[in-house]
Amino acid sequence: xxxxRNVDLAKWSGPKRPYDLIKELVIALVVVTxxxxxCAAIFSSPDERAVxxxxxSQTAPSDFVATTTxxxxxxxxxxxxxxxxNNAAEGLKxxxxxxxxxxxxxxxxxxxxxxxxxxxxxSIDPDVATARATWLSASTDQQTKWAQDYAAAIETAGDASxxxxxxxxxxxxxxxxxxxHLAQEGSLDGLLTTEVTPLPGDFTMPMLFLxxxxxxxxxxxxxxxxxxQWGMMNETGxxxxxxxxxxxxxxxxxEPFKSSENADSxxxxxxxxxTLGFVFMPKLPFINRLPRLIPFxxxxxxxxxxxxxx
Amino acid sequence: xxxxxxxxxxxxxIEKIDPQDALPDNQPSYVASWIYVFGVATLAALVVIxxxxxxxxxxxxxxxxxxxVGHYWNSVHLWAVELFFxxxxxxxxxxxxxxxxxxxxxxxxxxxxxxxxxxxATAFTGYLIQGDFDSQWIATQAKDGLNSVGxxxxxxxxxxxxxLLLHVALLPFVVGxxxxxxxxxxxxxxxxxxxxxxxxxGGGK
Amino acid sequence: xxxxxxxxxxxxxxxxxxxISVSVPNLIMIGLIIVFFILALVIPFxxxxxxxx
Numbered sequence: 323x324x325x326x327r328n329v330d331l332a333k334w335s336g337p338k339r340p341y342d343l344i345k346e347l348v349i350a351l352v353v354v355t356x357x358x359x360x361c362a363a364i365f366s367s368p369d370e371r372a373v374x375x376x377x378x379s380q381t382a383p384s385d386f387v388a389t390t391t392x393x394x395x396x397x398x399x400x401x402x403x404x405x406x407x408n409n410a411a412e413g414l415k416x417x418x419x420x421x422x423x424x425x426x427x428x429x430x431x432x433x434x435x436x437x438x439x440x441x442x443x444x445s446i447d448p449d450v451a452t453a454r455a456t457w458l459s460a461s462t463d464q465q466t467k468w469a470q471d472y473a474a475a476i477e478t479a480g481d482a483s484x485x486x487x488x489x490x491x492x493x494x495x496x497x498x499x500x501x502x503h504l505a506q507e508g509s510l511d512g513l514l515t516t517e518v519t520p521l522p523g524d525f526t527m528p529m530l531f532l533x534x535x536x537x538x539x540x541x542x543x544x545x546x547x548x549x550x551q552w553g554m555m556n557e558t559g560x561x562x563x564x565x566x567x568x569x570x571x572x573x574x575x576x577e578p579f580k581s582s583e584n585a586d587s588x589x590x591x592x593x594x595x596x597t598l599g600f601v602f603m604p605k606l607p608f609i610n611r612l613p614r615l616i617p618f619x620x621x622x623x624x625x626x627x628x629x630x631x632x
Numbered sequence: 633x634x635x636x637x638x639x640x641x642x643x644x645x646i647e648k649i650d651p652q653d654a655l656p657d658n659q660p661s662y663v664a665s666w667i668y669v670f671g672v673a674t675l676a677a678l679v680v681i682x683x684x685x686x687x688x689x690x691x692x693x694x695x696x697x698x699x700x701v702g703h704y705w706n707s708v709h710l711w712a713v714e715l716f717f718x719x720x721x722x723x724x725x726x727x728x729x730x731x732x733x734x735x736x737x738x739x740x741x742x743x744x745x746x747x748x749x750x751x752x753a754t755a756f757t758g759y760l761i762q763g764d765f766d767s768q769w770i771a772t773q774a775k776d777g778l779n780s781v782g783x784x785x786x787x788x789x790x791x792x793x794x795x796l797l798l799h800v801a802l803l804p805f806v807v808g809x810x811x812x813x814x815x816x817x818x819x820x821x822x823x824x825x826x827x828x829x830x831x832x833x834g835g836g837k
Numbered sequence: 838x839x840x841x842x843x844x845x846x847x848x849x850x851x852x853x854x855x856x857i858s859v860s861v862p863n864l865i866m867i868g869l870i871i872v873f874f875i876l877a878l879v880i881p882f883x884x885x886x887x888x889x890x
Contacts, residue, residue: 329829330735334660334822336829339884341659347672354676358715362707365845369697369706370765406785414780425782523793525771530790533772542769546851549773552858558766560845561710562862564759566717566752575856586780601745604733614827618729621878623826626662632828664884666877714866722873 370558373538375514375528379505382537386505387482388473389535390498393433394457395469398534400433407431407530414587421587429526437531441513442500450500453493460492468492549574569596654819663823667726670719671818677716678811682804684709689800693792694763706762713755720748732824740821743814750807757799760789767792 379386392398396410404411406428413422442454457465472491479485487495504510514531515522532538547553554571557563573579573589582588604610613619620627634640687705688696696702724744726732733741759770771789778784788794849860859867 326735327829327831329825329832330737332832334825335832336825337661338658339661339664340657341663342657343655346669347675350669350672350676351679354673354715354719355680358677358680358708358712361711361715362704364843365707365711367703367707367710368764368766368846369703369762372764372768405782406779406788416781421782422780422784425785428785429788523796524788524791526788526790529768529772532768538768538772541765542773545769546849546858546860547769547773553773555863556849556860557862558764560847560849560860560862562714562866563860564755565863565866566721566755568867584780586777590777590781597749601742603728603745604731604738604741610731610733613729613731616729618878619731619827622665622667622726622730623662625664625884626826627828629661630830664882666880666882667874668882670873670877718866718870718873721870722877725870725874726877 365561368557368559368561373532373541374508375505375510375532376508378532378535378537379502379510382535383502383506384476384482385536386502387498388476389531390438390501391469391473391476391494392534393437393531394494394497395466395473396434397470397473398433400431400530400534403431414584416584416587416591431526431530433531433534436517436527437514438497438501440517441504441510442497444509444513445500445504447500447503449496453496453500456493457497464492468494472498550580569593649820653822656819660823660825662826662829667722667730668823670723670726674716674719674723675811675815677712677719680712681709681716684712685800685804693761693796697763709758713758716751717755720751724748730824731827734824734827735821737817737821737824740814740817743810743817746810747807747814750803750810754799754803754807757795757803760795761792761799763792771795 389398393401396402400407402410404413405422405425408427408431412420415422439454439457442450445451457468460468468491472485472494475485475491476482482498485495501510504513511528514528515525517527518524542548542553543551545558546556547558549571552571552575554567554574555563555565570589570593573592574585579585579589579592599606599609626632684705688702688709691699691702696706727741727744756770756774760767760774771792775784775789778787778789787798845862849862852859852861852864
């Protein structure tokens with residue numbers, strides 16, 4: 323807006339009318355409370371049970387074995403993630419800014435040992451203990467080769483159970499199946515959450531592992547929750563979601579972000595810019611003229627305009 | 633001039649408040665539109681959010697999965713949030729089209745936008761602590777965005793304990809302060825006059 | 838609590854328009870904003886004869 327006008331700055335000296343602010347607040351409270359209470363009673367709220375590692379390993383054992391093998395081979399999302407979990411990659415960039423790298427490894431996660439080898443210590447199967455010892459005494463190159471060969475064999479066969487196991491995979495099949503059994507009987511869920519404290523509040527380990535697999539990803543896709551499905555706004559079932567994130571979600575659907583490998587950081591920066599524009603909207607040229615150009619205000623203040631022949 | 637800190641603070645705060653401004657029993661005659669109701673409707677929804685949040689907080693994070701009463705309060709909390717945002721956006725649109733930032737009311741606009749942004753963050757952490765599939769999904773998806781700009785190094789969406797504390801303590805506290813600040817500014821500055829209100833001589837409040 | 842009237846646990850319907858895809862429940866909430874805004878502008882606010890001048 324241009325220069326401030328006295329009428330806007332001064333205390334209103336024109337005609338007034340009685341207005342009971344507290345009564346308005348109380349009526350609003352009663353009406354809004356009843357409305358919300360009714361919505362809650364009629365529509366309820368979603369409570370779709372969380373997925374466990376046990377459920378994953380029982381429903382999609384081959385995917386579980388393939389993901390476990392991927393953790394050993396260092397090829398999964400979290401194994402190749404970078405900060406804040408590990409130094410496997412630099413992470414995303416924002417132009418010259420390597421914010422992800424600079425923020426450092428603050429939540430150390432080593433998937434092959436944290437998701438696979440450490441929990442396998444709890445296996446009572448002597449073959450697993452032997453396989454674990456074989457793995458740990460091998461060179462890194464040998465470990466990677468075993469795991470990558472087994473991963474390739476699973477992919478070729480289409481199902482981990484159809485792979486003919488031989489010596490080329492080293493101890494990997496025994497390790498992967500050992501973890502599968504731990505997961506299927508339900509102990510892995512506990513093992514991955516209780517490494518820090520037996521009274522857990524942090525689900526970083528099991529969630530990263532779960533999200534590395536195809537099973538969890540597929541569940542999200544069928545529920546229309548993927549980023550490229552505008553999933554950020556969506557909710558499970560037929561409930562409304564976080565529709566207020568529409569701009570965030572929208573940016574993931576368009577170029578240049580959609581195909582950018584730095585989409586996450588670029589969209590975040592774009593949003594910060596838009597947020598700045600939102601906060602300083604009254605100072606933005608043209609935008610701050612819009613209320614005059616599109617006169618909704620004549621409807622809002624139609625009584626005043628009528629009474630004053632404006 | 634006094635050198636007493638207490639006197640200075642009193643003069644800068646309580647003595648600045650005109651009771652007629654703080655709780656007026658009249659308004660300029662142009663305040664006659666349903667659009668003015670949406671600010672107070674947003675506030676009412678916030679009260680329901682906080683009240684239902686108190687109930688859920690007092691019984692703990694997993695109560696609502698096992699109790700039908702708990703599930704009802706969870707539903708109240710959800711629908712209060714949905715309607716809170718609906719009312720707030722109507723309020724925001726109304727204020728935009730009235731160019732309500734005129735007459736040194738820019739700060740009121742800014743605190744309003746901060747209310748909106750703070751509410752986004754608070755709602756987000758709420759979604760993380762439901763303890764259902766939705767929480768798992770949102771946590772694993774959102775971590776990448778936050779990690780990509782370094783925020784993930786101090787806010788881990790997969791750490792439910794952290795999200796829980798942010799949601800029930802830190803963020804409501806911050807949002808609460810901004811909301812109170814916003815309301816104080818609204819009362820202090822009064823309702824903005826119509827865009828074409830007749831100009832008057834003089835100035836200042 | 839068992840919903841009194843409508844169960845929203847089934848999968849949502851989506852309205853797809855080019856690259857835009859919105860769930861019907863989200864669309865309803867967004868529509869509600871627009872409806873409230875229009876109604877707030879159009880419906881006369883109750884006033885007393887003694888109000889104003």
